[in-house]
Amino acid sequence: MSAIAPVTPELPSQTGDAAVEQPKFSRGYRAWLLTMLVLVSALNLADRQGLAASAQALKTDLKFTDAQLGLIQGLGFAIFYTLMGLPLARLAEHRSRTRIIAACVGLFGVMVTLCSTAQGFGRLLLFRVGVGIGDGGFGAPVASLVGDHYPMGRRASAMAIIWLGAPLGVVIGSVLGGWLAEHYGWRMTFMVIGATGVAVSLLVLLTLREPARGAFDPAQATRGAPPPVLKVFKFLFAKPAMRQTLIAAALAGMAMNGIGQFLNPFLARNYHLGPAEVGRLLGLIAGVSMASGLLIGGFGVDWAGRFDRRWYVWGPALGLLLATPLFILGFTQASLSAAVIVLIFAHVSMFVFYSPTLAMAQNMVSANMRASSAFVVSGLVMGLVGIGLGPTLVGFLSDRLASHAFASYLGSCPGGRAPPGSLSTLADACRDASATGIRHALIIMALLCTWSAVHYVLAARTLRRDLDTHYVGNA
Numbered sequence: 001m002s003a004i005a006p007v008t009p010e011l012p013s014q015t016g017d018a019a020v021e022q023p024k025f026s027r028g029y030r031a032w033l034l035t036m037l038v039l040v041s042a043l044n045l046a047d048r049q050g051l052a053a054s055a056q057a058l059k060t061d062l063k064f065t066d067a068q069l070g071l072i073q074g075l076g077f078a079i080f081y082t083l084m085g086l087p088l089a090r091l092a093e094h095r096s097r098t099r100i101i102a103a104c105v106g107l108f109g110v111m112v113t114l115c116s117t118a119q120g121f122g123r124l125l126l127f128r129v130g131v132g133i134g135d136g137g138f139g140a141p142v143a144s145l146v147g148d149h150y151p152m153g154r155r156a157s158a159m160a161i162i163w164l165g166a167p168l169g170v171v172i173g174s175v176l177g178g179w180l181a182e183h184y185g186w187r188m189t190f191m192v193i194g195a196t197g198v199a200v201s202l203l204v205l206l207t208l209r210e211p212a213r214g215a216f217d218p219a220q221a222t223r224g225a226p227p228p229v230l231k232v233f234k235f236l237f238a239k240p241a242m243r244q245t246l247i248a249a250a251l252a253g254m255a256m257n258g259i260g261q262f263l264n265p266f267l268a269r270n271y272h273l274g275p276a277e278v279g280r281l282l283g284l285i286a287g288v289s290m291a292s293g294l295l296i297g298g299f300g301v302d303w304a305g306r307f308d309r310r311w312y313v314w315g316p317a318l319g320l321l322l323a324t325p326l327f328i329l330g331f332t333q334a335s336l337s338a339a340v341i342v343l344i345f346a347h348v349s350m351f352v353f354y355s356p357t358l359a360m361a362q363n364m365v366s367a368n369m370r371a372s373s374a375f376v377v378s379g380l381v382m383g384l385v386g387i388g389l390g391p392t393l394v395g396f397l398s399d400r401l402a403s404h405a406f407a408s409y410l411g412s413c414p415g416g417r418a419p420p421g422s423l424s425t426l427a428d429a430c431r432d433a434s435a436t437g438i439r440h441a442l443i444i445m446a447l448l449c450t451w452s453a454v455h456y457v458l459a460a461r462t463l464r465r466d467l468d469t470h471y472v473g474n475a
Helices: 027-053 055-062 068-073 075-094 098-116 120-135 140-148 153-161 165-183 187-209 231-235 239-272 275-305 311-331 336-351 353-363 366-407 424-459 465-466
Strands: 003-004 469-473
Touching: 003 075, 027 055, 027 068, 027 140, 027 153, 027 165, 027 187, 027 239, 027 275, 055 068, 055 239, 055 311, 068 075, 068 120, 068 140, 068 239, 068 366, 075 098, 075 120, 075 366, 098 120, 098 140, 098 187, 120 187, 140 153, 153 275, 153 353, 153 366, 165 187, 165 275, 231 239, 239 275, 239 311, 239 336, 239 353, 239 366, 239 424, 239 465, 275 311, 275 353, 275 469, 311 336, 311 353, 366 424
Parallel strands: none
Antiparallel strands: 003 469
16 A cells, blocks of 8 residues: 655754664765766766767768757657666666666767767667667666765755766867867767777776665655556656646756757857867857856755755746846857857856756655656656757757748758859858758747746745655555
């Protein structure tokens, strides 16, 4: 029998409840754990941003449309990333999470390396599916590990530190990917990142240890065998605050991934930049903004949450409301320097939502449901919807809007350019339509930030009650 029962709110890190076990790992080991997880996080984003930084060169070389680029960066990657996320999350409820992470990072490294051998759309899509399977073993096991190393009041901060690997990976992927694409070709980017992934997987396997489950959970929370996955989903979706948070995260994730994966083509087409220069600018924009946004969202919300736990949704709402006008302003600047400055602030505002949302997935449930809960947020919402639909939608919109600007765009401009030897008028028409299409598509995506903020505000209505409701019963 199972039930949903309200309990008195507790913060184990502050109450000193005797029913809560003392942590068994030293501060030094936990620092090493975070370091390794930062590296894994950096690899995931280095791969995606390396692809984004090489996207214009890849598009021209293989003569892809923006819709094909969107599928490779979006649904092609995200479908199996999501499908494998659930069995891996359930496996993480029963088996060693550190070994799962090591195995998946190893698979990730091999598949990224194979991307360098692709000669066409079908083969590259297949290899990106494999990369997605490897990435699927990161989100849920890592979030579950954090829940068993840190108390509730420090989880958003810990997740923020781990996701500092994201801006690190973005900087490396952008700068290295752009430089390699210009000097050695886009294939070299995948070879370097893939080999690094294999090396990191060995470090994870050899140095990380598996913790006991539930060390920081209240005595009332269930610590037995994990309940069936359908009961986990039912428990989560029964909470109004969680439902609203998932909708909000899906919309914000679509905007974040759609804009992030197509920022390279936007800069290249609208400001006539080469791959290396675009890579450096992407590294600057994403590196500064992701680090700032993740830290503000993680440490800032953990601090504000001491006074009112609704800041876990109020903070993301404020950031996203500010992001929309900043993105629209940034995408319409005539000056490159002005665009870069405004887009940095826009990305800072947008990234505030990320760390609190991942922490919410942990704070809403007890230890025996933690990996499955993380799958719902990082897999279904951030993965299938955010990563899957975001870039795919941008690619589709870009092609349609470019065709609206130049009626014969798709037929006359393979790879977004006029064929060699074409008249200058056709070359100009192709270039202008391509730039217009991607700019307007990204402006549309920015509007999703405001829509997302509305749902975060709605989540605040029942958040405190839902955080104090725990799963009680036997699996």
